[in-house]
Amino acid sequence: MYSLSEENYLKAIFHLQKQPNQGVSTNALAEQMETKASSVTDMIKRLSEKDLVSYKKYKGVKLSSKGRNAAVQIIRKHRLWEVFLVDQLNFSWDEVHEVAEQLEHIKSKKLIRELDKFLDYPKMDPHGDPIPDEDGNIAVAEKLLLNEINPGKTTVCVGVKDTSTHFLKYLDKNNIALGKIIHIKEKEAFDESMLISIDHKELRISKMVSSNIYVKTKN
Amino acid sequence: MYSLSEENYLKAIFHLQKQPNQGVSTNALAEQMETKASSVTDMIKRLSEKDLVSYKKYKGVKLSSKGRNAAVQIIRKHRLWEVFLVDQLNFSWDEVHEVAEQLEHIKSKKLIRELDKFLDYPKMDPHGDPIPDEDGNIAVAEKLLLNEINPGKTTVCVGVKDTSTHFLKYLDKNNIALGKIIHIKEKEAFDESMLISIDHKELRISKMVSSNIYVKTKN
DNA sequence: AAATATATTTAGACACCTCTAAATATATTT
């Protein structure tokens, strides 16, 4: 398998390559990796030897499909570990990164498969980023209205439809805000009202409310 | 902190130093580490520079208290991860080692403290070896008779007092053997009979039986 | 105690990954 350093480079290239479809510059990579441009050039050559990236001098690097796959699997591991740390080991959002950064390099197919199962196949990490599946597919978590979600699901608030002052004040009063974790406990068939919990407090909301809050499902 | 290689050497020295109180030979270390004697000599010099071991040429190495402490903490981590893998992630005895070997090098005080708590402070790993505490103390797990243990505890069978053929046949018939995990569910005050479970099967045993089985408690 | 066998260390080299300083290519100004 790949070395720790190689894996970190692959991951960094993946993150930087996201937006543009063109190569990642040596300088950008150097900054991301907190190293010198010359070191980057050296490493890129090695990655290129192994067909993990395609590289033309002075033109930047792109991940090959082999390289992209490796990067995505590391990201999958990183995000699953983050879920574990936050959900099971009482880590807070800001504490997880450093440790997940180490855990993501552990090599064991079985470990990660069992961890995924243990965590009940979460779809996103504690920061709301999607967790790639075993085949490397990254679901674009779709934004749904809260009233479309079934009971038992856990969601993250990502936006609102109604942006009137009235509604925003209502949300504020009830502790509903961007990034808040909303768990759906019950849905009343009769009037489609919902019993949800936010910050361990229960709250009943009408359909009028639930149909104006955008969320992404976490599981 | 120490490098991966350094940590592995410290651990190996610790394991080899156990029996005799004298230094560990270069060759023994080389075999344990699956490397060459010359590499060992090189590394020993570096460890000696860092005061992790005391070393006299041709006389072998001994861990300093600093080195011993580091080694014990790695072992603590290794064994806690083994418990996690077996108890929570459906790993079997023989599968855990390789993965724990990697996980033991993760650096995070909080991680290991929370993991310990999450696992409910286990006293031994799945192989029955004791888990050192945060201060580096390694409890010598005492061998007790099963009838001395309180309900709720999980134990490992480590021996028998009565060695008659009759008794051994009884044990065999009921799936009680060395290394088996025995969980104590109830203890009847009246006759001191016990309800235990082995391999997920329940079994009621009399005091006559429980007072002839040696166990070590796992928690 | 000398001869032989075994254990250990030293010397020199190599792979991986990093660095600084210098050289070269590309981009931007004028």
Added chain:
DNA sequence: AAATATATTTAGAGGTGTCTAAATATATTT
């Protein structure tokens, strides 16, 4: 389009951790 600035690569070197082959020390035989 020449001059300047910026980005990138090359050259040479260092640290870590490994190796082989040779030298040296310790242990065992005779």
